[in-house]
Structures are given as C-alpha cells and as structure tokens.
Amino acid sequence: ELNAIALVLGIFAGLGAIVFGKMIELSKHFFEIIFQRGFLGALSIIIIPAIGGVIVGPIIYKYCSESKGHGVPEVMYAVMANKSDIRKRVAFFKTIVSSITIGSGGSAGREGPIAQIGASMGSTFGQFFKFDEKKKRILVVSGLSSGVAAAFNTPLGGTIFGLELILTNFSPISVIPIALSSVISVSIARTILGPESAIRAATFTFNPAEIPFYMLLGAIMGIVSFFYIKGFYFFEDSFEKIKIPFYVKPAIGGFLTGLVGFSFVGYGVLGGGFEGMNAALSGQIGLTLLILLFFAKFLATSFTLGSGASGGIFSPSLYLGAMLGGALGIIFEIFAPNVISSPPAYALIGMGAFFASVAKVPLTCIIMIPEMSSDYSMIPTLMISVFVSYGFSALLLGRSSIYMEKLNKKISTTKSFSKDLSDVTAMDIMTGDIISMEPDMPLKKFWDYVKKYKKLGFPVIKDGELIGMISNSKVKNIDSKKIPFLKVRDAMSPPSYVRPYDRVPKVLSIMDERQCGRVLVIDPSSKETIGIITKSDLLKAYRIAKNIGDDEDKFKIAEEFEEEISHVSHKIHDKLKWPKIK
Template sequence: MKKVSKLLKFSGVCLLMQAVSVGVITGLFVVLFKISITKLFGVVQACSYLLPLITALGGLISGYVVYKFAPETKGSGIPYVKASLMHLGNLTRVRSIFVKFIGGVASIGTGMSLGREGPSVQLGAGSGALIGKVFKLRGTDKDKLISAGAGSAIAATFNAPISGAIFVLEELMQKFNSTVLFPVIIATVVAASVARTFLGDNTSFIIPLHKTDLNILICLLTGIISGFAGVLYSKLIHFNNFFFSKIRIKPYYKTCIAGFVIGFVGLFMPLVLGSGNDAVEILLQYKLSILVVVLVFLAKFILTPFCFGSGAVGGIFLPMLMIGCYLGYIVGVLSNFASVEIDLVAISLVGMASFLAAVARTPITATVMVFEMTGAYNFILPIMLACAVADLIAESCHHKSIYSELIVFGAKNSPAAKYLETKTVSNIMKKMYKTIPQNYPVKDVLKKMKQDNQSFYLVVDDFDKLKGTFQKQDAEDVIINCDNEKLCVKDVMGMNTVVTNENANLYEIFFELHMSNMNEAVVLDINEKVVGIVERSDLEKILMPYLRQENC
C-alpha cells in the first residue's frame, strides 16, 4: 500500500508540473501573439490609404505559409483541436505552432476580420501536446494536457480563467470529466497569471456606468433574435467554406482576395477591421449612431465568414462577441424607440453572450465569459436567461456547435478520416446484440440484465423495429425513485439513439458517436428493422495505427 501511495503521490506531482509547464508556455505564447498583432495593426492603421494592399499582402502571406508548411493550421484552430482529441489530427509538430503564429499575425495584424482566440487555442493545445510528447504520454494522458493547453489559451486571451476551464468541458470535451479538470484548472490559472503579469489585470472590455435593471421581456427578445441570427451566421460560414472550396486557384490567392475585400471595406468602415475589440470599446463608450451601428453589424456579419472561408489563419470567437454586442445594441435602440426604456450598454452585453451561446452552443461559457470580460456581475441573471433562450432556438433549428460542424468539413483531410471514409458500417458491425420488448416490465429488467451479463438493450416492438434504447442506469433510477410496478420499458427508455445503415461510411458514424457522447450506433435495414450495432470502441481500435503515428 505504501508503494501505491508513493506512486499516486508522484503521479499527482508529475501531472501538476506538466500542467504548470503548459500554463506558462501557453501564457507566454498568447502574450507574444497579442502584442505582435497589436503592434502590427497599429502600423497598418497609420497607413490607412494603403489599406487594401496591406490586407491583401497579409492574406497572401498567411495563406502562403499555411499552404507551403502546415495546411492543418488554416482557419480557427478550435475545430482542429477538437478533431485531434477525436484522434483525427496531430498537434505535436513544432512547425505547426510557428506557422500558426506567423499566419495569425499576418492575417489578423493586417486587419482581416478574424479573431486571435482560435489560433491561440491551437497554440496552447500544441504546447500541451508537445509537453505530453516530452513526457512520453499517450492516449487520455496526453489529451489532458491538450485540453489544459486549450483552456489556458482562452484564459490568457480573455483574462478569464473560469471561462477557460468551462470552455474545455462544455465545448471540447462536451461532458464533465473530473480527471481532466485538475490539469485544466492549474493550467488556466497559471496562464492567466502570466498574461496579467505582462498585459495588466484589467478586464477585456471597460464598460461605462450603466443601469442595473433590465426588462426581462427585452432580454427574452434578444435571446430569440440572437438564436435565429446565430443559426443564420453559421449557415453563412458553411456557405463561404463551400464557396471558396470550389474556386480552383492556389489557396494563398483566396486569402489574398479576402484580404483585399476587407481592406477596401475598411477604408470606409474601419470598425470592421480586426478582431473587434476596439469596435466594442467604441460602441460601449461613445454611443455610435444607430445607422453606423447597423452598417458595421451587417458588414462584420458578412465579412467575417468571408475571411474565414478563404482559409486565412484566424478565429470567429472574438468577432462573434462583437457581432452579438452590436446586435444587442440595435435591439436596445429599437426598444427605446418603442418607448420601452432600456440601458444600451446592458442589453449590448446580453446580446454579446446570447449570440455566442447560439453559434457555439455554449450557454454556460458565454454567460461566465461575458461577466469575466466586463466585470458586469450584476447582469448574470438576464444574461443566463438570454443565453438559455438563444441555445434553445438553435437547438430547435437542429443547429450544432459551429466548431463541431466545422470538424466535418476540416478533418476529412486527415489520414485517419480518409481511411475511415473508405470503410462502411457493414465492415465492422456486430450482429450479436440483445433486444428487449418495449412492453417488458421494468421491475424484471435488472434480473434479466444480470442473467444476460448485459448493461444495454435495444428496445424493439413486435415487428423488431427499433423504438429506443434501455441502459442499466435507467432501470436503477426507476426502481429507486418510483414504486409503480406497472411501468414498462417503453415508459422509461431512451430515445436519443445514433441510427445508421450498412452503407454509411465509418467517418460519419465516428463523428456522430463522438458528438453525441454515445458508445453504440444502431444499424437498421430499409424496413427500419435492427440488423446490427457499431461500437465506438471498435472504431477506436481501427484508429490505433494512427494513434501510434501521433505518438512517434
């Protein structure tokens, strides 16, 4: 027992050291990245008459270094980190970190309508992967440091350590994982401390004095509008990705074109340039006219997906915050016109959070991040309400997180994804599975599970058609919480099931299982009868050769 205790103690200390290392390195990367972008953007603003040429050159440089040296570094970085945690990408190449850094400074620093948070997340996750490689970690142990690096990048970028930790659980992991939480918290605290040392301890946005009371109905309205606007924004991102993928020219010419367009618009509307930090500050501090706000909102709403679709290095997170802020401001002005008095600063913050919640499907992260970035803790209740409503609207429109959807588009180029696409469900599906009638009494299920050595059943009707799934936890919950002995399986079965057919490719199924946090997909024939199951563990076994390549 003493040896085990010492081993556990050593393991905990080792993980602590690794997490601290990830936090320090990520914090320094984020600080240097921000300073480089800010300095370059200041030079660009001083030469505003050459803006279209400068932004075109920035786009050209960004696209060229990505195309020539590390194609996996294009775009945001958050989808690629998520794909890497699914083992559909490799973050351990040192070259990728430098290309992401240079490409991000070139594109964002010259004024392209993109954010620095996406590249920062990939820089942080890459730092975590490299620390894992140094310590020869594999599998879930390395994933912990990748997650810690990603969370610490968010923490350092926005001076928001709580949001960084929540972002990892809500967006990257999409579930609560206590084993990941320890290194993530350590790394986020360390990275935020490093950033504060060099950049100061101010909140990301300085907001003026404002009223603390908000009309709940207007907050609900803002959440509804943000929900629909977020879905439309996501569709616009997909449209631009598809549009640029069909243009048959070198990738760096695409980013050059996008740079020229944003530079030309920036001559007349400087607020659309860059991430959007300055635009938010100006809106909250100086109260722009409603006409200017609407024009800037529309331009940013259209041009950010345009720049992102071109393949330039940069994220959409910070621009989403700006777009949401302007959207909330517009709602506030219209409310005041309708004689419903509301504080414009306050409703702008509500719009900022709710729009992010709708697009990224991260209502908790959005709520916490906005009050961490602004210090407006007294608005947490209306912000929570608007975020919940916006997320509900997005769900009703069948919209998933934009980062999850971008994985499908971006990760298909990975060797693992290409291999999975060559295989179909029929290659690995199991025809040995257990079913249970939908009218089977719940009180007898546990006994049957013990006899069958089973923890999972497919629920079928009299014609063997799938009706749902039933797990051991379902039976235990009912027995503990309900005395009704007449309950049948159909009354408590789960309806959230990944369903496929024999001809579907394995990449689609692997992605669906990962996004839904489920372990089995049910295979149906054309008559909707069950013919087999595909287990997530079998898919991961197929990926083992690629996992070994990652760890080389």
C-alpha cells in the same frame, strides 16, 4: 505529475499569449509604416489585408496546413480522431500566420489561434512524456483553456470553455490541471500586461421589467446565429470551389475584406474589433451604423477566414453580438422608453447570447462575459438571454455549432477520402524503377547514391532477396566520423512492404505504423521487389480515386491531398500484423 506539467503549461501559454499579442502589434505597426505612410494613402486600407494574404497563403500551403482557419475545430479533430496528437510545428506557424493576418487588418480574433497554440503546446508535452491518450487529452484541453483564459483575462471562463467544448465528460481530477493552467496563464498575463480587460462597459443595472425584452433578445440572437453560421460556411465553400491555387485565395479574401472595411475605419471591422465593441458598449454608435457594422463585420470575417487565412472566430462573434444587441436595445427603447434602463446593456448581454448560440457554449458565456467586464450583477439577466438563444439555436441547428460544422466537414471528407482510396491498388501507383544497394557496400556510398539518383531511401537487396531498407533519416543521425568504417547493413532498417494487389489504405496503414516514408512492393510468389511507393506516389492514388486528370489544377489537388492524408493515415487498418521477410 499531470498538475505539475499543467502548471508549466500555464506559464508557457501565458507567455505565448503575450508574445502573440506583441507580434500582432508589431505586424500592424510594420504594415502601417511601410504602406499607410507611403504613396498609397487611404487606399492602403484596402491593399494591406491583401498583402497579408499574399504572405500567409504560401506559408500555410507549404509548411503547415493546420494553421489555416480559426483553430478550435482543428483541436477538436485532433482530440477526436488523432489521439490528441498535434504536430509540433503548429504552434510556431499558427503564431506567425495569425499575427500577420490580424496585424494586416484581416477580420479575425486572436483567441482561436491562442487556443490552438496552447493546445499544441499541451500535445507536445504529452508526446514528450509519452502519456496515454487520456492524459494527452487533458493537457490539450489545459493548453486550449489557458490560452483563451490569458487572451480574455478570464481564468474561470477559459477553464469552462475547454470543459464545455471538448472535455464534456470529466471528473474533478481532470478539472484540476485545466483550472490550474488557466489560473497560471492569466497570472502571467496580468503580471506583465496588467489587469485591464479588453472590453469596457458601463455598470449594469438590472430591471425586472426588462426580462421580456431580454428573452426577445435571446430569441433573435438564436435565430440570427443560424443564418450567420450558414452564411459563413457558404462563403468558405464558395472559396473552396474557385479553381485557383490555394495560396492565392487569402490574398483575394484580404482584398475583399479591405473593400468592406474601407468605409468603416475605426469601428473594428478590420482586425479583432474591440474598438467597435467598446464604442457600442458605451452607447457611441447610432442604430443605423450598428446594423451596417453588423453586416460589414460578417462579410469581412467570412472573406478573411473563408478564404483560408488564419485567425479566430471568437472575437468577431462577440462583435456581431454587441452590434446586434446594441441595435435591439435602441429599438426596444423606442417602443418602451420607460422600461429600458440602458440600451448599451443590450450590447453586452448580446455578446454572450450570440456567442452561446453560435458556439453552443452557454455556461462559458454566462461566466466569461461578467469576467471580461468585471460586472457580475448581470448574471441573472445574461442567463435568461443565453438560455433562450441557446434553445432557439438548438431548435434550428440541433447540437451543431460553428465549430461542429467545420469538424463534421473534416470527418465526412475523411471518410469519403478513405472510401475512394479503397479501390486503388499498390500496383496502380508504385514506381517500378528500383535503385537498390547491397548490404556490404561502404555506408559512405549512400550519399553518392542520394546525389546521383535524387532519392532519400533505397532497398537493400542481397542475392535478389530484400533484406532491409536504408534511408536518409537513419544515416544522417550517425556520427560522420564513424561512417567511413560502417557498411550499409549497419544502418539499414527492417523493410516495410505490401503486395501488388493490396489497397492503398494498407499502404497508408503501414507507413503510419512503421513511421516510414516509403513502402516496397513485393511479388508474393517470387519474393522479388517489383516496385516502391513513396508519399509523393500517394498523390497519384488521390488522382485515381478522385478521377482527376493530369491537366487539372495541381496546386488545388496537392492542397486537398496534403490536408486529407494527414488525417487519414493513422486511422486505417492500424491493427494489421505484417509478416517479416528474412
């Protein structure tokens, strides 16, 4: 059963990767036609990434906060803390905002978004078939792996990436659906797009005398990866501290990205960067420019993703490895001209060594780089550089990586958020103005109440006693022809309630357990309904917990609240048993 679903998932992931790639091309073409051929001329290189940010910022803010950033940490969080459940809308909005970000010149890759899109598809399949958490996790990893595999044309590399990064403890039975979906997705992509790889490298020649230089390359990559990760999150933290609405920040990041890329057009500083990688792999870039491109790509990527736009970190990391590796190859040749056989080969090995230390996925890089270049003779040398770089990175960062740093931030913020809310009571945030309906009222009056009171749900009270709750989500699913013949009692649900001195974590718990958008507050002595708490009231709890005044930035507060509340609600007191009100 799981293998059959994985096969279908591979088809969807392969088609999704193709559609996503075409949307990036369409987005790029659109911006070129509208702006580059207009009166702005060369200045459009600076303006277009900013315009992309103007578009994606509000979309992320209003519709899907999970679609910002580089995608993979969000999948890891869903697997670790959210029972592998990913909202169905993530795949759609991640496709939209990432294609606009990359197409407008944002420095980001397509692999992270495709991985998140595939994982979202896998989660959707798991939720649809009501699988347990273990099976859903396998489908999420299958979707992630098949997305990466289709993006890079690397079925084995994509499979190992998912296993090494997320499903670290696995059995052969769990590997089969992941490998199957990856193979199918790559087959679909190759059938439609052809077998050509994204990178083109010269044939690799192995010289045993160069082993010390490849070890030195690995050591330098491991050390530099430490500063890269710390620098990347320094910029992200700096953007978070800027007191402006979130949806404005991607535009600022886009503008700064355009400024950086303005002087390096054609070298891949803007966009995914494959043209720059291929130039480095063919030896077309000199030492000084390689170093400049390394720093330019680092800044452009930090500005794009650190500001909250959407895209992957995979391709930019490969780009940085290629530039630094190519530069080291030239330097090594200067000191040992009779030993170094091909300086561009160091760019290719550098790609694998750098990403292995950045993402802590050495096996993935040992398999994926040869798959991408269709040259497997490099594997012994690549293994040397990768293991050395991984070792140095482990010494400096421990088990952390560019993905784990983001994941740890989300987890620590969630714990802090939950702790803060434990001091806020239902009484502190409830709305005391109760509009109720009676059970024998005609159901058609519900819509009159909605229009009159601007609310989507009402408690149902008879003789002063709460007996139920009626909401828009329930009534709208009733056949409109039947509504004139029904009473309110026919559409009401059992009430969800808390006591006035219960803490907000209990409110979150029951909202998640009952999948409801409002909770009533009941006086335990008189059984009287004294208030109601909706999801919007929880923003007040957030203000109280964080000691935020009403005059502070509402957009920033709402953004923080929306992101955190979605990750906390299902975790708190999920085993509480609630008495029923009769």
